[in-house]
Amino acid sequence: MSDSLFGSNILESEDPWAEPGAFSSNKLNSSEFKPDWHPSGTADLQTAEDPLVDPFKQEDVFIKSTFEEPTSSRSIEAVKSAEIDSELGEADVEIPNLWSDTVQEFNPLSPHNNSSNHMVTVKEIPEKQGLLFKHINYLVTHNIKFSGEYLKHAEQSTQNKKGEFKVIRRYSDFSWLLEILLKKYPFRMIPDLPPKKFSIGATSSSNDSLFLQKRRRGLQRFLNQIIHHPVLIKEPLVIMFLTVPNDFTNWKKIANIDTSDEFEGVKVRIPTRFRLTLDKLYLNDEAQESQEEYEEDRAGAAANEHAINLQTTFKNIEHVWEENPTNYHNKDFMDNINLITVNLGKIHEIWTKLCILVERSERREHALALDKAKFGDFLGIFIKHNHTVYDLNNLANPKIIKHQRPNEEQQNLGIINNILLSVTNLTKKSKELKDEEVKIIGSDILESFKNYQDYITSLHFLFDRLKEYHQISSRDVSFLLSRIEKSNTRLLQIKSKSDVKGSDVDRLITNIQVSHDEILKIITRIILIKKCVMNEYKMFQTTKYLVSEILQDFFMKRVKYSDLQHEALVKCFHDLQDLPLK
Template identity: 40%
Template sequence: MSENSFGAADPLMDKDPWALPATHGIQNLQSSVLEDNNWSSYNSNDILASNFAAMNIDRRQENGSELYHDQSAASSDPLANPESLDAENQEEVDLKEDSVWSEELVSSFNPLGYHNTEDKTIIRVKEIPEKEGLVFKHINYLISHNLRFPPEFYQNDKPAGSETKIIRRYSDFAWLLEVLWRKYPYRLIPELPPKKLLASSTDSIFLQKRRRSLQRFLYQLSKHPILSKENLVIMFLTVPNDFSNWKKFANIELTDEFESIKINLPKRFKMNFDQVLRGLNDQDPDFEEQTQVPEQTVNNDSIVNNITQIWNENPVDHTKLDFMENLQTVNLSLSTFADIWSKLCILVERMEKRELALYQDHQRFSYYLGQFTSNSGNLYGIENMVISEAQPEESQNMSIINTILKQVMKYFTTTKQLKDDELTTLSSDTLENFRKLQDYLASLHFLIERLGNFKNASEKQIHVLLNRIMKTNERLFQIKIKSDIRGSEVDKLVKLLTESVEELNNLLSYIILVKSTFLTEFRLFQKTKYLVSETFQDWFLEKVKYGELQQDSLQRVFNDLQDMPLK
């Protein structure tokens, strides 16, 4: 029995006994996006792992190891007094500005095709027949597009409306994907098709699907409002043919997109240690023991609780702790939706293949009908065996029948050609529209996967930092009780406390940025529902178009058949 995307048997998807008996099985009719209908094997690729090792790129979203970030995210002095009301209001202004920026980003995104967009983007990826390489042959792809970039990205002036043509290898696509993973780990990054199918990469059907998937990869990049403006993406689409040589000598920036972004950490996450630090310096007044719990300690306990709940906080309303619950709901729905859509893609191909089998019988019928008309004269036209006054009329009627039967032959030949044309459009346009949405579903799935990996690793690091901060704070409090202890140990503890709080603030700032970015990307994804509208509109537009042509052909042959003699 067939298995769905997640291993469950699906009796409805068993091999159809009426499917076209082609030389390849049903698995070859599946979309090239979700090979084997499995998230885990989606576009898996050996070259990615090897290139990561060569480039020393840390895929922290997957391995969850060290999460320290060198970005200069603004973190206020952890030892300073709580900020004034004006500073808090300034934070709100910053959040509003970020919200406005996100609105512009979302409004500029349009995932639809050429006829439903204003930019009229055209990207074509064609396979160059001649393979290169001395020992290991590889395929080159000719990429042509009409995207426009600033003049500094071109060696020569580009006339308006002209196309840019470049040559790239599959490994160049893989390199670009690695770079995007490194710089934009929390964006909707499109996935690449696998480099090989099982042990061989020469299967013509696989190579055709891979070429189309590479074309969709570039389309999705060109649609994204952030990734499309990334310099390395632009260079990939503009550098002349020797791209491998360019990569060797180019000064490639691989820093995280958040490295230069500064945010004001909300007050609810800022811990204050004035109470424990007061009096540790010589110029500070002597510490007097207090039997009551300092008010600041109570405040820090509340802040620690806020910090531990940072992943549950809703990015829109931090008073609601439903972010992870909502994310889990989305992820479960995404898995179900992707599985259903994958089956729809398979069934569209299967239905059309079945229709093709029917129309191949039209062609066979036309052939044998031609054989019938060629041999009918031997049976009905031997005049010396039948002598009748009506013989001339009988011969004429047989001629009329054969003439009209030739129109029937033409009808069946025409309908077969129309179906071939319709299936060509289906393969190049309609099914590609189905797979566009499938690509976005896969992008969201792997984005959520990277987000989940980062969440798990960051929560562990938050736990480690909070423990270190609390223990250091407790140690300093004990030192204050023992007034004879001063000097280097105090300096070390103060430095450790300061650095730990700063590292925690940087991590919290990064988490806020990641969640905000994910929210923006998820809002971009919401627009992909219009791909459903476009897909079905275009599909049935073609069905109506070719249905009318088929109907016209049928009406003509029907009218001709009325002239066939009955006596």
């Protein structure tokens, strides 16, 4: 999420700038802590007294991805037809790192700290069509040089002499791209979009210039996070979005768009602890004849052993989600996810307040600079009129000769007024510097704050999608295991009868085989998802350096403009020392 995180609910209930001991420690450590990731519709903007509450409310653009089992044989781009050998017997299950390069390639820092120098800018192109239907186009400009492998369908004519691509897109095109990415890469850190419109109850129009500016910046952050993701930037549809000429709407209609899941076609050799020994689960005719030759006690012992092994396998399958990807003996994966989610919410809450505080402090300082500028204006008016008051001749001898040499008092008044003019110049200079500082803080520094905020939100929604699929897959696995157990029980019952029908046996065996294959498909997907999530979480670790960069840049700008302000102030101070006192 972007500016949408500036929800009013965190500002209405209590003082958001209260001391940690008075608010933060109690609320954030509470088990009832629930960060507002989607504040739209839950807060009334009209009731918010805080002047900095952001009206940029979040529209529900989150698209739930469908978690259907793969049916095609397409594999993800970098690992087509790859086999993951995780069959290590009793040893810990280790999956070869399919995405090891992505962690090393990921660099979320700004271009001045990033060797790639890739950057996307988004500018508004207002376009009115008729009296009722109006929309805004966006000019998307970037300097990414795609290889021929990914650019074979793009139009080279869209690239200018500077090596920049310029395409025009609408908000609906951004929304389409988000929907596609969530379908193809549901377990990647995918940034959220800014809202298209204000939430219901807002007092301003969606054409409000402040709102449109915030939305444009949110779209720009959205694209920049995508191009910095080492997997998403290689997605052909992302490249098409950035390179296809301006008639993108028609292109979407005629293009053959593949929205299949990135895990389709990726093969995983399932560990033996998840595999049912089907040869023992049921007996074919030949095995049954051999079984009849065994003594009853040996047959009974074998049956008991098989029942124990079956229950052990069932238990392993039921705990597949809890297994830690680095050591399957540790059953803490989902517990760790839940713990991270709670603390992620705390970080989100605090960082949201930091973003508000940065914006608030800059506005207050800008308002102070305006007051100083007014001080200078009033001082100039004072200078303009004080010569009439501070001249004895105006009362004693108003008809003095104009070219008469000024006396000492008149000379001192001239000195005072000249030096006071330097004060008025100082206030004007101070306002100019503050205007420049506020512009840079608002366009660069504050956007960096919100960029980090977007990464936090992206990870949160990734965990949300993970938990959703965890519930769906666990339910499906439980159903399939129950069906296998019932079929196995029924199979043992009918095989003990003399009038058993072969068709009944075959039907039950088929049910067991199909259910077992479906379980293996789900386990394969779970293994890949957990590996992918681990990879994304490793990538997220790099975002802590965004905090370093943000604070470095923030204080560097503050020091720069503080020095300029101080230099002008010192000069004015030295001038004021020459003011006559008598």
